[in-house]
Amino acid sequence: xxxxxxxxxxxxxxxxxxxxxxxxxxxxxxxxxxxxxxxxxxxxxxxxxxxxxxxxxxxxxxxxxxxxxxxxxxxxxxxxxxxxxxxxxxxxxxxxxxxxxxxxxxxxxxxxxxxxxxxxxxxxxxxxxxxxxxxxxxxxxxxxxxxxxxxxxxxxxxxxxxxxxxxxxxxxxxxxxxxxxxxxxxxxxxxxxxxxxxxxxxxxxxxxxxxxxxxxxxxxxxxxxxxxxxxxxxxxxxxxxxxxxxxxxxxxxxxxxxxxxxxxxxxxxxxxxxxxxxxxxxxxxxxxxxxxxxxxxxxxxxxxxxxxxxxxxxxxxxxxxxxxxxxxxxxxxxxxxxxxxxxxxxxxxxxxxxxxxxxxxxxxxxxxxxxxxxxxxxxxxxxxxxxxxxxxxxxxxxxxxxxxxxxx
Amino acid sequence: xxxxxxxxxxxxxxxxxxxxxxxxxxxxxxxxxxxxxxxxxxxxxxxxxxxxxxxxxxxxxxxxxxxxxxxxxxxxxxxxxxxxxxxxxxxxxxxxxxxxxxxxxxxxxxxxxxxxxxxxxxxxxxxxxxxxxxxxxxxxxxxxxxxxxxxxxxxxxxxxxxxxxxxxxxxxxxxxxxxxxxxxxxxxxxxxxxxxxxxxxxxxxxxxxxxxxxxxxxxxxxxxxxxxxxxxxxxxxxxxxxxxxxxxxxxxxxxxxxxxxxxxxxxxxxxxxxxxxxxxxxxxxxxxxxxxxxxxxxxxxxxxxxxxxxxxxxxxxxxxxxxxxxxxxxxxxxxxxxxxxxxxxxxxxxxxxxxxxxxxxxxxxxxxxxxxxxxxxxxxxxxxxxxxxxxxxxxxxxxxxxxxxxxx
Numbered sequence: 119x120x121x122x123x124x125x126x127x128x129x130x131x132x133x134x135x136x137x138x139x140x141x142x143x144x145x146x147x148x149x150x151x152x153x154x155x156x157x158x159x160x161x162x163x164x165x166x167x168x169x170x171x172x173x174x175x176x177x178x179x180x181x182x183x184x185x186x187x188x189x190x191x192x193x194x195x196x197x198x199x200x201x202x203x204x205x206x207x208x209x210x211x212x213x214x215x216x217x218x219x220x221x222x223x224x225x226x227x228x229x230x231x232x233x234x235x236x237x238x239x240x241x242x243x244x245x246x247x248x249x250x251x252x253x254x255x256x257x258x259x260x261x262x263x264x265x266x267x268x269x270x271x272x273x274x275x276x277x278x279x280x281x282x283x284x285x286x287x288x289x290x291x292x293x294x295x296x297x298x299x300x301x302x303x304x305x306x307x308x309x310x311x312x313x314x315x316x317x318x319x320x321x322x323x324x325x326x327x328x329x330x331x332x333x334x335x336x337x338x339x340x341x342x343x344x345x346x347x348x349x350x351x352x353x354x355x356x357x358x359x360x361x362x363x364x365x366x367x368x369x370x371x372x373x374x375x376x377x378x379x380x381x382x383x384x385x386x387x388x389x390x391x392x393x394x395x396x397x398x399x400x401x402x403x404x405x406x407x408x409x410x411x412x413x414x415x416x417x418x419x420x421x422x423x424x425x426x427x428x429x430x431x432x433x434x435x436x437x438x439x440x441x442x443x444x445x446x447x448x449x450x451x452x453x454x455x456x457x458x459x460x461x462x463x464x465x466x467x468x469x470x471x472x473x474x475x476x477x478x479x480x481x482x483x484x485x486x487x488x489x490x491x492x493x494x495x496x497x498x499x500x501x502x503x504x505x506x507x508x509x510x511x512x513x514x515x516x517x518x519x520x521x522x523x524x525x526x
Numbered sequence: 527x528x529x530x531x532x533x534x535x536x537x538x539x540x541x542x543x544x545x546x547x548x549x550x551x552x553x554x555x556x557x558x559x560x561x562x563x564x565x566x567x568x569x570x571x572x573x574x575x576x577x578x579x580x581x582x583x584x585x586x587x588x589x590x591x592x593x594x595x596x597x598x599x600x601x602x603x604x605x606x607x608x609x610x611x612x613x614x615x616x617x618x619x620x621x622x623x624x625x626x627x628x629x630x631x632x633x634x635x636x637x638x639x640x641x642x643x644x645x646x647x648x649x650x651x652x653x654x655x656x657x658x659x660x661x662x663x664x665x666x667x668x669x670x671x672x673x674x675x676x677x678x679x680x681x682x683x684x685x686x687x688x689x690x691x692x693x694x695x696x697x698x699x700x701x702x703x704x705x706x707x708x709x710x711x712x713x714x715x716x717x718x719x720x721x722x723x724x725x726x727x728x729x730x731x732x733x734x735x736x737x738x739x740x741x742x743x744x745x746x747x748x749x750x751x752x753x754x755x756x757x758x759x760x761x762x763x764x765x766x767x768x769x770x771x772x773x774x775x776x777x778x779x780x781x782x783x784x785x786x787x788x789x790x791x792x793x794x795x796x797x798x799x800x801x802x803x804x805x806x807x808x809x810x811x812x813x814x815x816x817x818x819x820x821x822x823x824x825x826x827x828x829x830x831x832x833x834x835x836x837x838x839x840x841x842x843x844x845x846x847x848x849x850x851x852x853x854x855x856x857x858x859x860x861x862x863x864x865x866x867x868x869x870x871x872x873x874x875x876x877x878x879x880x881x882x883x884x885x886x887x888x889x890x891x892x893x894x895x896x897x898x899x900x901x902x903x904x905x906x907x908x909x910x911x912x913x914x915x916x917x918x919x920x921x922x923x924x925x926x927x928x929x930x931x932x933x934x
Contacts, residue, residue, distance in 0.1 A: 146714070146729060147729065147732065147742075147745075150733045150736055150737065151737075164895070165723075171824075171891075171893050195709065196708055196709035196710040197709050197710035197719075197721050197722055197750070198721060199720050199721045213710070214823060214824065214893075215708065215710060215723055215823065215824075215893075216710065216721065217720070217721050251891075251893050255891075255893075255894070256889065256893070256894045256895055256896050257895075257896065263899070264899075271733070271737075271901040272730055272733035272734045272737055272898070272901075273730070273829075273895070273898030273899050273900065273901055273902075274899065274901075275729045275730060275732070275733040276726045276727070276729055276730030276733070276825060276829075276895055276898055277726070277895050277896075277898065277899055278729075279714040279724060279725065279726040279728070279729035279730065280714070280724055280726035280825075280895055281724075282714055282715070282717065282724055284714060284715045300604055300623065301603065301604035301605050302604040302605035302621070302623060302624065306554070306687040306688070306690055306692060307690070307692045309690065311605075312607050312625070313605045313606060313607040313624065313625050314605055315573075315623055316687060316688055316689075316690055317687065318684045318685070318687040318688035319684070320687070321554060321555065321683045321684055321686075321687035322680055322681070322683060322684030322687065324555065324683070325558045325679070325680035325683040325684070326680045328558055329558065329559075329679075329680055334555075337555075342605070415622060415623065416579075416622065416623075417684060417688075421681075421684075469877035469881065469882055470881065471880075471881040472879075472880070472881065473877065473878065473879040473880065473881065474877055481664065483579075483659075483663075484579075485577075485579050485622075485623070485659050485663075485664070486663070486664045487572070487664055487665075487681075487684055487685050487688055488664050488665065488685075489681075490680070490681030490684055490685065491671070491672075491681050491682065491685055492681065493679040493680075493681055493682075494681075
């Protein structure tokens, strides 16, 4: 085990051991937001044959039309196949998406023709292919529909439905269990006695993990439980989940419960302590193929640790890209603190006329929850020994999730 | 009923009749992504009393400290209340988040002291309040925690948990039913016969509605069902859902099934036909307090109609702001088509060094699905009679959902 590692080293240590979860077949109707497991290709042309693009009249196009008057030979109903062809001066009523009779070169929309008994007439120009969807116009057989690692969005669902893909293979949902270790921490449903505090990190981490595609199998607090009971709790979590997050009990003082508990399960410690603020009291371990990440008990530090260490694991488990984007942005306000270790500050990224801007949100103390209320979408990455950040300074940011705030 | 209305008139007609859904109490753990119903305020100060911000030693601060050597009077365990106070030259071991003994003015972190039997010594400056979280530092009783109309994000969950709000009142989930009316349309799970096509609009609309916070109660196709059976289907949907979406059967030709079906339920038609492309064949009706929106059967037109007419209803039902943002952006590529009615083109908004840019995605024909594969985040709003759009032109865009694509 290495102590006080560099962040990238910590991330690399964990991610080198994460294996993408297997795929599972789910009904298309349940695939929204899941991650495609393998590339998917068109199994046929779409449309499968030429179709009318409008409700109207299919007509032949020779390029030598003398007049635009046609006998209406028949009118096809939706779903009806034409059992005939059309010749010069003949037309057939067709419907949007419907097949065309042999000999059809274009379709004239209903609203553009004048009906006259059994005939229609039309004023205007007609070109070959007008209002006809050609075979394969939308997709050709073999076209890529979705790439492994893509998140299924509504458009994906519509396209896969059009090809009759009623089941889709997506990465299995990562399972996450969460254990609060602070002895003074009670479940948030319990009224705390003097000296106790409510568990807010459990619900916070559960919500982060859910948003990032995971299923939360358990959320518990150790409280006053005996060490052997806490060990059992942790072992149970390791059995049911792909990743166990612990919070609290990570301070370097007398009560470093997290490190001891993790060690006692037989898990292999990867590192303990990361050279960042907040979140320096983070650690990670591996038990078989399960990841254990110990996060600080201070809420803002717990959140930063989640974003920097746990979220990348959830991405890797699902086969998503290894880590969210890094961008540079202009800081809209100032941050007076200086020096110390590499620091991560919660911010809101937005787009102005002059490009990306980031606003530092109030409530940045690691013990504070207030900063989290703003639904910040980036962590601003200030290097070790940084100077105070002044408004207008260029800073590096790490994008936390695909949601963004736009403004002009 | 009015025909061929202006888009804003169509939206206004519908939204003037939409009533926000009532609130319902859900467990906090299930509130993520839901919409807060009423403003929520802090019920107490947080922290409730002064606490240590670190594991360390609480010491008195008089401003006249001669030397920094203290007798360690006791060491408090997590959750333990101090039953004593400290005087000059005395200290108490305290834990992060733990209460402080009377007389404490600051806390010195564990890692900064030297232990020497029953004493600790420290080199450095101490100021009143160092490493102490004061009462109400994070939130004061009465502070606004979440506003009615806010979407619950992970930070909201963490904060509400800290205040013991285990249940939260959110807007009831809107219920949406979807009916495909084209006679040639078969469920996407059925292999189409010649002349038939698979229903892709149903799954597409269901996915849009789910993403926008709705629960889909039913997704059916009318196919070859008799008019009275389709009427029953529609009536059943009106009974179970807050909004019914129909697709297809809206062309102006011989088979305007949608308009007839909607009329037969006894619903009041609000308008039929909107002066936009694609999606001109859209209509809306009201049955009691249920909204019926009829969308085109062409997939891209169906999607545009959803975004412009149905999504605002889902927002209003949940108590979200009435309509997504309008922005102006520079178009990165060209769109050769010109003239005709007001046109909506699918695009991807991104942020460059010079501000907002939008890329027109390929596959814009109303019959095509390809354009939907790109997960476009805006509709570009081109006015009636517009000229071809050239790369570099300024265009108006309507933001479709909170996801955005960033680049630099």
